[in-house]
Amino acid sequence: MSKPNSTTSEPSSDFIRNIIAEDIKANKNDGKVITRFPPEPNGYLHIGHAKSICLNFGIAAENNGICNLRFDDTNPGKEATEYVESIKSDVRWLGFDWNDRLFYTSDYFEQLYQFAVQLIKKGKAYVCDLSAEEIRKYRGTLTEPGKKSPFRNRSVEENLDLFERMRTGKFEDGFCVLRAKIDMSSPNLNMRDPALYRIRRVSHHRTGDKWCIYPMYDFSHCLSDSIEGITHSICTLEFENNRPLYDWILDELEVECHPRQIEFARLNLSYTVVSKRKLIELVENGHVNGWDDPRMPTLSGIRRRGYTPESIRNFCDSIGVAKRDSMVDMALLEYTVRENLNKIAPRVMTVLRPLKVIIDNYPEDLVEELEALNNPEDPGMGTRKVPFSRVLYIEQEDFCEDPPKKFFRLAPGREARLRYAYFITCVKAVKDEKTGEIVELHCTYDPKTKGGDSPDGRKVKATLHWVSAAHSIEAEVRLYDHLFNTVNPSDKKQAEDFKDCLNPNSRETLTLCRAEPSLAGALPGSRYQFERLGYFCVDSVDSSESKLVFNRTVTLRDTWVKIQKAQKKG
């Protein structure tokens, strides 16, 4: 009964949705489903977060539930308002709405503190004066048990007093921590008396200097989930080892709501990195131009690149959710944008690398306005007029003086169609005497083929895009390729430093492109298909009325490139 794993329909069933379906069936949590997306505001969201967002908001929506957006802001040193704003706008852009369910762990600092007090009163937490280094030593190793802290048996009263003094700033940063009293010989190191609170005099982006102690992830996350009434706390695999601690804290505190933590494998995408730490490094070392560089796998980068939110959602639905580590091929992401853009992007003609074409037998002063479809996939998108005249530009690679097998574009003596215009025949290629470079083409046109069809039924193998030289407008076009040269730059077997895998040719800027006049005034962010080339969008940062700048979102599927590669291999 599971639905096909289509890229356009509902996501197929996965183990998490199965668990939730069973819980609903068993009327657990009164049949309610409440999830949450809990980013730490210490960086920008990337495509991996999109998977989590789609999962959490998606599951809530499918089950008539709720999904909270909660900022896990317990480490003020690394967090900032800039990040919370970017995260909010990215989630919104992706198409999800948290309504009034916007929360911050910092909203719970007082409650969390009281929970800690409760734990102390139960004799389940203590203030430990060991230094960070000492704690590490006492913790033992993977194969050896740890040692008990000499402060482990302080009285409840003493701990209560000490903890309050931690809060009121009586100790220096790092002087002591509050620890859970669990089991120093547990095979799970997370259970060897983990730190719950640390002293840190850093002002917080929301609470300012109100606090000098901050709760650790393990303590705050489960309790925040509980406070919000989360039913299913979905997180990534690396937290699997933390689950016993998640459950321990909620059990000890006897809270009314004890969410079920479920872990899934994070997304890995080929030819890029999906790790906040690595992305920060790329930004800070200037390997890219900021978080929204169109080559970045950040949502802001992907958005600037021209991807649609719908295509990202379809992508997330089609990759599935499981527990095994895997590497999703970037080609699938590209497929989902093409699939989406093919339906909605208006077609337009733009020549990236212009080659002048003179139609010898076309009247010097004539200009015809030819009708062109805005989208052959959707006649409802209407038509537009494109000017045609004696001097045109076509793509350099659409002409070949000595065409190889299967090349069926323009060549000396060969006839081809100019889209929506006429059949033209190349009569002569003019070369630069010194470089041998082809400078311009002389062609003739067949007036009877106006519109692109010959009344005698004559066929041509190729249809080329073109622009009228006099009417076309200048544009800058930025072509992008994979940010990295290797499938998995994070693989230490590939390179010690992932930055060594950076693709030096990940961006190529073309400044002399010629676009059809209808593109004048194109709005930032608007997306087009440049016929035969790919999908492009107006850059939202650098484009202006006086200077159009386009980003190539993705090329069209290119069979000719494939044939050429096959021919090279023999």
Next chain:
RNA sequence: CGGGGCGUGGCGCAGCCUGGUAGCGCGCCUGCUUUUGGAGCAGGAAGUCGGAGGGUCAAAUCCUCUCGCCCCGACCA
């Protein structure tokens, strides 16, 4: 010599709980339609389910063992 996970066509997943010789998407191949070498439609190749045993009439599905990969030793999340 610790603990926790995972292993199904090239890639990503479903199926496993309630055994009956494997399914989907992408990719790949062929043909047809087509004024984007785009797109659509039709068809096709490709896996014996990490490996080995065991019980069963019958296992990817149950049991045992084994191999491989990932995660855990921040006062990060």
